[in-house]
Amino acid sequence: MAASTESRKGHDHVPPGCATEPELSEASAPQDVETRTSSSRTAFSAENPKGLARHSGAAAANRTAPPIPDDGHNATSAQASLWQRTLTILNWMPKHCRYDPENPHGLTRLLQATTFTVANLYYPQPILNLIAIEFGVDNERASNVAALTQAGYAVGLAFLCPVADMVPRRPLILLLIAATATVWIGLCLTRDFNVFLALSFICGVGTVTPQLMLPLVGDLAPPEKRAASLSIVVSGLSLGMLIARILAGIVSNFTDWRNIYWLALGAQYLTLGILFLTLPDYPAKNKGLNYFKGIWGIVVIIVTEPLLLQACLIGFAMSAAFTSFWTTLTFLLSSPPYSFSSLEIGLFALMGVVVIVVAPIWSTLITDRFILLFSVVLGLLVDLAGIIIGTCIGKFTIAGPIIQGVFMDSGAIFAHTANRANVYSLDPKARNRINTAYMVFSFAGQLTGTAVGNRLYAEGGWTWSGGCNIAFLGFALLVAISRGPRETGWFGWTGGWSIRRDPPQSLQKDETTAAEEALTSGEASDASEKQQRS
Numbered sequence: 379m380a381a382s383t384e385s386r387k388g389h390d391h392v393p394p395g396c397a398t399e400p401e402l403s404e405a406s407a408p409q410d411v412e413t414r415t416s417s418s419r420t421a422f423s424a425e426n427p428k429g430l431a432r433h434s435g436a437a438a439a440n441r442t443a444p445p446i447p448d449d450g451h452n453a454t455s456a457q458a459s460l461w462q463r464t465l466t467i468l469n470w471m472p473k474h475c476r477y478d479p480e481n482p483h484g485l486t487r488l489l490q491a492t493t494f495t496v497a498n499l500y501y502p503q504p505i506l507n508l509i510a511i512e513f514g515v516d517n518e519r520a521s522n523v524a525a526l527t528q529a530g531y532a533v534g535l536a537f538l539c540p541v542a543d544m545v546p547r548r549p550l551i552l553l554l555i556a557a558t559a560t561v562w563i564g565l566c567l568t569r570d571f572n573v574f575l576a577l578s579f580i581c582g583v584g585t586v587t588p589q590l591m592l593p594l595v596g597d598l599a600p601p602e603k604r605a606a607s608l609s610i611v612v613s614g615l616s617l618g619m620l621i622a623r624i625l626a627g628i629v630s631n632f633t634d635w636r637n638i639y640w641l642a643l644g645a646q647y648l649t650l651g652i653l654f655l656t657l658p659d660y661p662a663k664n665k666g667l668n669y670f671k672g673i674w675g676i677v678v679i680i681v682t683e684p685l686l687l688q689a690c691l692i693g694f695a696m697s698a699a700f701t702s703f704w705t706t707l708t709f710l711l712s713s714p715p716y717s718f719s720s721l722e723i724g725l726f727a728l729m730g731v732v733v734i735v736v737a738p739i740w741s742t743l744i745t746d747r748f749i750l751l752f753s754v755v756l757g758l759l760v761d762l763a764g765i766i767i768g769t770c771i772g773k774f775t776i777a778g779p780i781i782q783g784v785f786m787d788s789g790a791i792f793a794h795t796a797n798r799a800n801v802y803s804l805d806p807k808a809r810n811r812i813n814t815a816y817m818v819f820s821f822a823g824q825l826t827g828t829a830v831g832n833r834l835y836a837e838g839g840w841t842w843s844g845g846c847n848i849a850f851l852g853f854a855l856l857v858a859i860s861r862g863p864r865e866t867g868w869f870g871w872t873g874g875w876s877i878r879r880d881p882p883q884s885l886q887k888d889e890t891t892a893a894e895e896a897l898t899s900g901e902a903s904d905a906s907e908k909q910q911r912s
Contacts, residue, residue: 471548471659495555495649496615497622498562498585499527501642502578504627504724508635513571523578528824530582535589535817540676542590542810544667547660551587552653558584559646566639588615589817593809594660596802605745605753605799609737612795616737616787620730627724663807676811683804684868686812688861689797690819692754695854697823699765699847700790702831706843707779709835710772729783737791745796751863752877753796758858761789762851769844794820 764785772778864873
């Protein structure tokens with residue numbers, strides 16, 4: 379201690395208690411820290427006892443308090459941590475739902491639960507007159523509710539469905555159902571008609587979940603059973619449409635019309651809860667694909683794939699005839715000689731039960747056994763027969779509309795299912811974008827059929843609108859027979875006329891391999907991300 383004091387006295391310019399530069403370097407040695415600290419405190423206390431107290435307090439604070447990080451860096455870290463926790467919550471799933479490449483998930487009946495959400499599009503249709511009375515608007519403005527809901531659905535088809543080729547399906551499906559159900563609360567509560575219209579559009583955008591399931595079935599089902607599997611999921615679509623129309627008519631006939639919206643809200647949250655606990659995880663097929671490049675790819679595949687364009691044109695014509703019939707049927711049944719009530723007209727939706735029962739049987743016996751174009755042509759012929767019968771006798775007997783409804787529903791489902799099964803074979807990694815292209819054409823057909831059918835019915839009645847439907851189906855048949863099932867070009871029948879399916883070839887194996895590679899690559903990417911996070 380004395381040596382240390384003398385050394386400090388030798389440096390007059392150094393204040394008492396402050397170490398020189400050599401002493402600082404020596405003090406950095408761990409073994410001498412306590413000794414030099416004690417010497418410094420003794421020398422300093424002799425001349426400045428108050429300073430010693432302040433110095434000791436500061437030193438103690440320095441020894442106990444951790445360094446304070448930069449505020450900006452701290453806030454950024456907190457935000458990143460919050461975002462990571464949010465993603466962890468959203469991506470959580472039960473163990474039995476997680477993807478296992480050694481034991482991948484197969485088809486499940488729960489996929490039909492997602493197709494049931496299509497009912498959101500059809501709840502308002504039978505109660506538009508009640509909506510008009512509630513909001514004090516005319517029937518023409520009230521019809522905008524159904525129109526904007528369908529328009530939102532079209533936007534979702536064009537801009538949300540392609541995303542399913544780029545991200546895992548499970549979180550996307552759950553997010554869409556949750557968002558739509560939350561917005562639906564506004565439809566149950568709002569008293570402003572313009573707000574009701576805007577929310578109807580947004581809910582239409584989110585109600586594209588069923589269209590995410592159809593390509594998924596194409597991924598999971600083997601080619602020889604693809605049509606039968608698709609028909610089961612399509613039956614879920616028909617069931618959703620059927621239940622929506624019937625429930626809306628019954629509930630609004632005996633209670634307030636808003637109760638059907640509250641009932642639909644509960645059904646959506648129930649579906650969300652069931653799927654959260656049971657929906658399997660399916661990895662992304664094109665992880666890292668640019669969104670805008672994917673959207674542009676829809677246009678490219680339409681103009682470069684003859685099979686897809688052929689299917690899209692057939693779907694356009696069938697959808698036009700289908701919606702034209704169902705739109706003008708209301709006018710026919712509400713006028714003499716029938717003069718049915720709204721509830722009685724709504725019960726005509728029960729004809730859809732026939733399709734739900736027959737479609738899987740047809741697909742198993744016909745679609746999966748013969749070439750897909752054969753099933754398309756048969757469906758169009760059934761459709762056409764129903765239109766001809768209904769147009770000829772529909773004004774004189776109720777049997778006409780019933781026969782036409784059953785035949786048109788059945789024929790349309792048969793042809794649509796075969797069309798989808800056919801185009802899904804083009805590119806296993808682009809099935810959602812292929813489905814988007816097909817559905818955009820079909821939706822355009824619905825708009826065309828509604829506009830043209832209503833105009834012709836106003837001008838010439840049931841016969842004129844029926845004649846237009848016959849023309850639509852005639853065009854679809856011409857497109858179907860203009861290109862054979864084995865033709866690789868735009869027109870012709872290269873490869874023969876046989877309706878029997880060709881034996882399995884390498885193309886089918888390549889397709890299956892491509893689908894497996896897509897799933898495997900998605901799983902590998904997910905695994906690498908998990909390793910990085912861990």
